Amino acid sequence: MGTAFHGPSPWPHITRAIRTRGPRHAAIAHLGQDAPTLLPLRAGDVLIVNASRAAVRAHATSPVALAHYLDAGVRVLSSPNLHANVIATDRRAVIGSANASHSSTLADEAVVITDDPDIVASVRAFIDGIEETTEIDQVFLDNATAQWQIGRAVPLPGVTSRGRGDPGFLPAKIPRMFVHHTVEYDPGPTEQELWATQARRQRGAAGPAAKYQLEWFRHHRSDTRLERGDVLLFVTADNSWVHPPAVVDSEAIAILHAPGAAGHLLRSRADLAPIPVADAERMLADLGHPNPRLRVDHRIASPTLRTALLGLWNL
Known part of the structure; x- marks a missing residue:
């Protein structure tokens, strides 16, 4: 296969490239409700997303998509600082700008898909090395659903505002x-x-x-x-x-x-x-x-x- 550039509509190429055997590891910042049709993952795969309160309230990451992947047996984690969109299979790597959403299929996006083993290993190491991750389970999902229903637009770090998306484990000032x-x-x-x-x-x-x-x-x-x-x-x-x-x-x-x-x-x-x-x-x-x-x-x-x-x- 080698290395190929795909744009401005790369999702058909991404979906086809990741339909392989073996576990897939993906770090996709935002998921639309139709993400599973673009990003078909299965049990044993790992998915890291930005499912922070800000991302969910702004409807950038959908609890419906999160629930679908959990039901499919995918291990899903949230990282509030994630802005990258990369995927690693056993033999291929996808690196680019595309979120897994319908709006991404309408935008001008670009990705590079490669089977270079050094790049594949580097992408996998990047995903596995992401810090500040929270396991998404039913409790997390219930809270995300409540935040989605609030539906208030909140600036997204790295998208519409500067700075980190999560103040960290402890608040800057502990009230009590x-x-x-x-x-x-x-x-x-x-x-x-x-x-x-x-x-x-x-x-x-x-x-x-x-x-x-x-x-x-x-x-x-x-x-x-x-x-x-x-x-x-x-x-x-x-x-x-x-x-x-x-x-x-x-x-x-x-x-x-x-x-x-x-x-x-x-x-x-x-x-x-x-x-x-x-x-x-x-x-x-x-x-x-x-x-x-x-x-x-x-x-x-x-x-x-x-x-x-x-x-x-x-x-």
């Missing part, structure tokens, strides 16, 4: 921090089936590791009202372990058929491990905080204690 004990409960059959389905979709050996994860937190409205940007430190019920910080990533979501209950999406670092409470208390005491009160639920008012707590995980 809380210690909260975890509550154990037995999931019902429906939850167990859902969790098992999501677990089958996790393919840690393929592609880059997810740096962030989203999880669901349910609490009672009579408790402290949480706000987006609040930071939570969860301690196990037996006061054995303190988990790394989690940031509230959504407004309160009412839970039907559960009066007084509400939920929030929490964002946390997937690569941080819990610390024994006794060790945390010792390290905090060495820093001048002999009574951090990790064994009771409370709001952490001291700015220096908040900094010291984050420092337990080098944050």
Whole structure:
């Protein structure tokens, strides 16, 4: 095949080039609702997209397309800083400007398709090396669907505005921090089936590791009202372990058929491990905080204690 340039309508060439055996790894910034017809991926493939809140609200990345790929068994991750559009198969690489969307088929786009093994390896390494990725699962998808329905145009980094699309794991200024004990409960059959389905979709050996994860937190409205940007430190019920910080990533979501209950999406670092409470208390005491009160639920008012707590995980 060699190396060929295709433009201004390259999508037929892209679709034909990636219909090969073996896993495909793709980094496509934005997906339209019809993306699966242009970018046919299957179980075992890896897809990284920009499914940030800004991209979804601006209708640049479609939750419908994300759901299609998840249902097909594709491992899908989101990177808020992604602006590249590249694909690597076992034998070919696609490098160009084309997003997977109907609007891209109408625009003047250009790509290079090559079977040069060094370039194929470089594209694969680029995709696998993308940082700040979050695994897209059902919780992420539900949140993205809600953002899509808001439908408010938000400037897109690298497209209509400058700067990075995500302020990072922690907000620049933490409004509030809380210690909260975890509550154990037995999931019902429906939850167990859902969790098992999501677990089958996790393919840690393929592609880059997810740096962030989203999880669901349910609490009672009579408790402290949480706000987006609040930071939570969860301690196990037996006061054995303190988990790394989690940031509230959504407004309160009412839970039907559960009066007084509400939920929030929490964002946390997937690569941080819990610390024994006794060790945390010792390290905090060495820093001048002999009574951090990790064994009771409370709001952490001291700015220096908040900094010291984050420092337990080098944050």
